[in-house]
Amino acid sequence: MAFPNAITGGCLCGSIRYSISASGESPWPPQSSACQCTMCRKWTSSLIAQFIIVLPAQLSPPFHTQETFEEYESSPGRYRGFCKRCGTSLVWRSTDDGSTVDVFLGTVDERWLVHEDEGKVGQALGRPNGTQFWMENAIPGVTDLMKGGKEFLREGEDGWERKKE
Ligand SMILES: [Zn+2]
Ligand SMILES: [Zn+2]
Numbered sequence: 549m550a551f552p553n554a555i556t557g558g559c560l561c562g563s564i565r566y567s568i569s570a571s572g573e574s575p576w577p578p579q580s581s582a583c584q585c586t587m588c589r590k591w592t593s594s595l596i597a598q599f600i601i602v603l604p605a606q607l608s609p610p611f612h613t614q615e616t617f618e619e620y621e622s623s624p625g626r627y628r629g630f631c632k633r634c635g636t637s638l639v640w641r642s643t644d645d646g647s648t649v650d651v652f653l654g655t656v657d658e659r660w661l662v663h664e665d666e667g668k669v670g671q672a673l674g675r676p677n678g679t680q681f682w683m684e685n686a687i688p689g690v691t692d693l694m695k696g697g698k699e700f701l702r703e704g705e706d707g708w709e710r711k712k713e
């Protein structure tokens with residue numbers, strides 16, 4: 549498959565648009581992850597929140613330059629960016645590690661998720677190949693069906709902890 553050099557996305561009302569371009573300094577296609585923590589569930593109103601991990605420099609234009617973009621600090625130093633007109637959940641960042649941001653996959657345009665290259669682009673974006681966060685918060689027989697990825701992590705008191713099998 550020839551993965552495109554850039555993919556596009558935006559919020560539901562269309563006032564926030566973005567393009568994510570390939571970078572030599574970050575995996576391409578981007579690393580795909582999922583989180584089943586209760587905060588991501590509430591924020592996305594979905595049982596599984598999926599996102600791709602990119603460098604801020606890969607995003608154009610930057611989210612913070614867009615008129616309807618707003619951030620909610622859901623934990624100290626953890627910011628969830630959304631469209632204040634339509635409510636779309638777009639991006640997560642942490643001031644602990646400002647090098648990457650998580651762009652929520654449902655905001656990528658349908659063209660890439662469904663149609664391009666007979667769905668192969670959507671498969672490359674959507675199959676978790678990195679970390680799955682909070683798999684122990686899965687609903688048995690429902691949201692644990694999407695496994696994959698390299699590791700299962702959750703955040704403990706002293707930082708990231710691996711899921712105990
Ligand atoms: Zn919007
Ligand atoms: Zn989460």
